[in-house]
Amino acid sequence: MKTKILRKKLIVFLLSCMMVVGFIPVTSLAADQETVTITIPSTMHVQSGKLTVAKGEKMEDVILTIDEDYHENREITAKINQNWGTYGISLNMDPHYPPKFKISGWPKCDIDLSEWAIKKKPQPIIHTVSGNEPRSEGGKGYIVAIENNMEYRLKGTETWTTSKGDDTNHYSEEVEAGQTYEVRYKTNWTQLPSEIMEVYVPRYGQTVRAYGFLKTESYLYDGTAHTCEANEDYTIVGGITTAIDAGTYEISVIPAGDKTWRDGTRGAKTPTWEIKKANQDKPSAFICDKTVFTWSSRW
Structure with a gap:
């Protein structure tokens, strides 16, 4: 009986030793492995990938999104991409809107990208758009001279609709008459939406x-x-x-x-x-000191 107990204790002791011997080297290696961190702006957000990775090793691509009111600082993009030997990574942007950004490569050091996003600039308010009444009773009205870089919505609603016009030809959007609509330049790569212009579309016979x-x-x-x-x-x-x-x-x-x-x-x-002014008839003659003078247009 005592032999069995001693045998069990010995087995437990040996297993404990094996665990200590087996795991201490692995833990030491993990602690010694050097990592680097990529810092991004607070207005950019990680969709996939990690920003702290092993130094000099191939990183998983990091995919980022950006707040709608901000856009890429191309000076930062150019600086990083032109200095691959220093940083070991490249920065890329998806050409579709809204954009996504990718960080890829073998990072060699901590990299500060906190200025990679900058605030978009505002656009001027629209002054060219107007409302036209329907062509017939009961028909639709029109928002006139609206282009595809503009969007509109019925006043008091939330959803914006992008105009189907193009960059060179003004377009008329068919809408319900007798209503007020809000029109603005929509946001783009580097600019914020413009202030809202209100456009009233008259009813038939109202103009x-x-x-x-x-x-x-x-x-x-x-x-x-x-x-x-x-x-x-x-x-x-x-x-x-x-x-x-x-x-x-x-x-x-x-x-x-x-x-x-x-x-x-x-x-x-x-x-x-x-x-x-009242019309005045020209006198045919007048008398002065008993002398008669005749009116002449040559005077």
Whole structure:
């Protein structure tokens, strides 16, 4: 019985020794193995791969994404790729948008890529886009002069739609009439989206022409006050509407009610009206000191 117990203790002791002898060298080797670390910007994120790897050994490709408001700093890319002998890695970007980035190679040292991402620049607001009414009652309206580097959405909604226009030809997007839409330049490789421009697309028959504002645009001076009056599709909101003296007078006019101009806007136009000088008949003759003088156009 005692022999069996001693035998078991001996076996346990030998196994313990084997474990110690077997694992200590491996642990020592792992501790002695040198590693390097690649530091990336906080706006870039690892999708696959590791940034701390064995020095000088082939690393698993690291795939990165980047925040939408940032883009690649090409100076950093060029610096690393042109100095392969120093760094041992290469930096590459997927040509599709949104971009992904790849770090590959045999890193030779710690590498700081913290400036590899830089903030995108803003784009100017759009001023060329307008809204057009449907061509027939019950039809669709149009967002006009919109290009494929722009996007639009119904005001109050979340989803943006990219225009189907191209870089050289303006395009009309068919949309529901009687609605306000938001239009902007969409984000690209190096630029942020522009500020939003609001575009109203009128209903059929809702628009008015930007001329023919007044019932009468010209009066003849007669010493009394004259007041200009707008046609039924327009409302006078400012300027000089009543005058006596001959001259030209400016007023401000907007579409009446809920009507709009042809481009869907309602901003004031500034037409003029006038009071012309009265006609004066030329005298055929006049008398001075009992002498009669005859009028001549040659004077």
